[in-house]
Structure formats: C-alpha cells, structure tokens
Amino acid sequence: MPQRARQALALTKALVRGGHRRQTAVAEILRPANLFQPHATTSADRYPVEFAAAADALTTAAPSILSFGCSSGEELLSLRGQFPDARIHGVDINPVAVRRARRAVADDPAITVARAGDAEGLEQASYDVVTALAVFRHADLNEAPPRCDPTLRFADFERTVDRLARCVRPGGVLVIRHANFRFTDCAVAADFEAVRTGFASAGEGGLLTPIYGRDDALIGTTDRDDGIYRRTR
Ligand SMILES: C[S@@+](CC[C@H](N)C(=O)[O-])C[C@H]1O[C@@H](n2cnc3c(N)ncnc32)[C@H](O)[C@@H]1O
Numbered sequence: 001m002p003q004r005a006r007q008a009l010a011l012t013k014a015l016v017r018g019g020h021r022r023q024t025a026v027a028e029i030l031r032p033a034n035l036f037q038p039h040a041t042t043s044a045d046r047y048p049v050e051f052a053a054a055a056d057a058l059t060t061a062a063p064s065i066l067s068f069g070c071s072s073g074e075e076l077l078s079l080r081g082q083f084p085d086a087r088i089h090g091v092d093i094n095p096v097a098v099r100r101a102r103r104a105v106a107d108d109p110a111i112t113v114a115r116a117g118d119a120e121g122l123e124q125a126s127y128d129v130v131t132a133l134a135v136f137r138h139a140d141l142n143e144a145p146p147r148c149d150p151t152l153r154f155a156d157f158e159r160t161v162d163r164l165a166r167c168v169r170p171g172g173v174l175v176i177r178h179a180n181f182r183f184t185d186c187a188v189a190a191d192f193e194a195v196r197t198g199f200a201s202a203g204e205g206g207l208l209t210p211i212y213g214r215d216d217a218l219i220g221t222t223d224r225d226d227g228i229y230r231r232t233r
Contacts, residue, residue, distance in 0.1 A: 073104030
C-alpha cells in the first residue's frame with residue numbers, strides 16, 4: 001500500500017478509536033499554526049516532583065496557574081491536587097483536547113479552559129505559575145535527526161516562550177519539561193533565575209529528548225536545562 005494511503009488509514013483508525021489517539025489525529029489533520037507536539041499523551045499525576053518543587057518556590061498558597069498545553073485535563077486536575085486553593089487556567093491548541101478538558105473540570109468552578117496556540121491574549125505578569133510540560137517537542141525528533149527545522153523551529157519556540165514568560169509575575173515560576181529546546185537559549189531567560197533543573201531525563205514514553213540550538217542544529221541528548229525558573233524582574 002502506498003505511504004499516503006497507509007497514513008490516511010492510520011488517521012481514520014485513530015479517529016474511530018477515540019481518546020488521545022483521536023485527539024492526536026485531529027491535530028495532524030488540522031495542523032494549526034504554531035503547533036508543537038501533536039501527540040496528546042498525558043496522564044494523571046505525571047509531574048508530582050515538579051509540582052511539589054513549584055509549590056515550595058512560591059510565597060502564596062493560593063496561586064494563579066496557567067497550564068499551557070493541558071491536553072485533555074488530567075494535568076489540570078493534578079495541579080488542583082497540589083494547589084487546592086489555586087485559580088487554574090488551561091490552554092490547548094487542539095479543539096478536541098479543549099472539549100475533553102472542559103468536561104474533566106466541569107465540577108471545579110476555579111478551573112477554566114480555552115483554545116489557543118500561544119499566550120498572546122493573556123494578561124502579562126498575571127500568573128504565579130506557568131507550566132509548559134511536554135509541549136515544546138515533537139515525536140518526529142525522538143530519533144535525534146541532525147536538524148529540527150523540517151519539524152520545529154527554535155524561532156517559534158522562542159517567540160512562544162517569550163509570551164508565556166511575560167505572563168509570569170515577578171517572583172512567580174515558569175515550569176518547562178521535555179522540550180527539544182533550551183529555555184536559557186532564549187533572550188527572555190535573562191529575566192529569570194534557575195530554581196531547580198536536572199529532573200529525571202526520560203521524556204514521553206521513556207524516550208530521550210534531543211536538544212536543538214538557536215540554529216536548529218542538534219546539540220545532543222544530554223545538554224538539557226528544563227526545570228523551574230523564577231522571574232526576577
Ligand atoms: C504530549 S501532550 C502534553 C500534555 C500535558 N502537558 C502533559 O505533559 O501530560 C502535548 C499537548 O501540547 C499541545 N500543544 C502543542 N502545541 C501547542 C501550542 N502551540 N499551544 C497550546 N498547546 C499546544 C497539544 O495539543 C497536546 O495536547
């Protein structure tokens with residue numbers, strides 16, 4: 001069977017099966033502008049160490065939290081578990097994810113969900129915690145090809161992270177995990193200090209995360225800087 005026909009068949013099967021596979025298939029069919037990871041993989045309590053460390057870094061017990069790339073809402077409910085008094089806003093680029101996430105949090109009036117592909121419409125310096133977990137990556141880079149730009153570009157990462165970082169209040173934290181790029185390669189990182197990096201390296205599905213530089217060329221698979229950063233100014 002020709003490759004295009006095989007791909008079409010796989011997408012059709014995923015649409016019929018439902019769940020995260022349907023969500024991923026919708027992203028691959030729609031290909032919205034600024035899409036990073038199309039895969040919708042998520043689960044409850046995926047980041048207990050990171051969330052506990054973020055909580056320790058805060059001075060408020062009732063933070064305002066932005067979860068960028070919240071997928072179908074498990075991450076929002078996990079954040080609620082760590083931050084019982086938080087106001088939480090989830091954003092995802094995928095319309096099916098947003099619909100599922102809204103259903104998942106329907107009983108919690110302090111959690112809202114919106115569809116967006118960046119933080120452009122969000123108020124600057126208005127969140128104590130901003131998370132972007134397994135968003136700035138792509139499954140097609142898991143084999144560490146020498147360049148990432150046929151799939152993702154550093155320029156898109158930097159523009160998107162810049163807007164997200166500006167949503168963090170001075171004193172608040174940005175939490176980035178499993179990215180194919182380094183936060184400290186972005187100009188906006190000058191306004192942040194590292195609180196904690198060096199979390200476990202296994203990416204989604206136990207895969208390593210190849211890292212690409214400002215020039216979209218492969219740096220390696222170990223030079224990561226993902227973790228928790230505090231806004232200093
Ligand atoms: C692998 S899932 C990660 C879900 C969750 N953050 C976690 O780590 O369990 C990646 C999610 O990022 C979303 N995503 C990709 N590009 C995005 C963008 N530009 N804006 C918002 N969401 C995006 C996808 O739709 C998908 O739901």
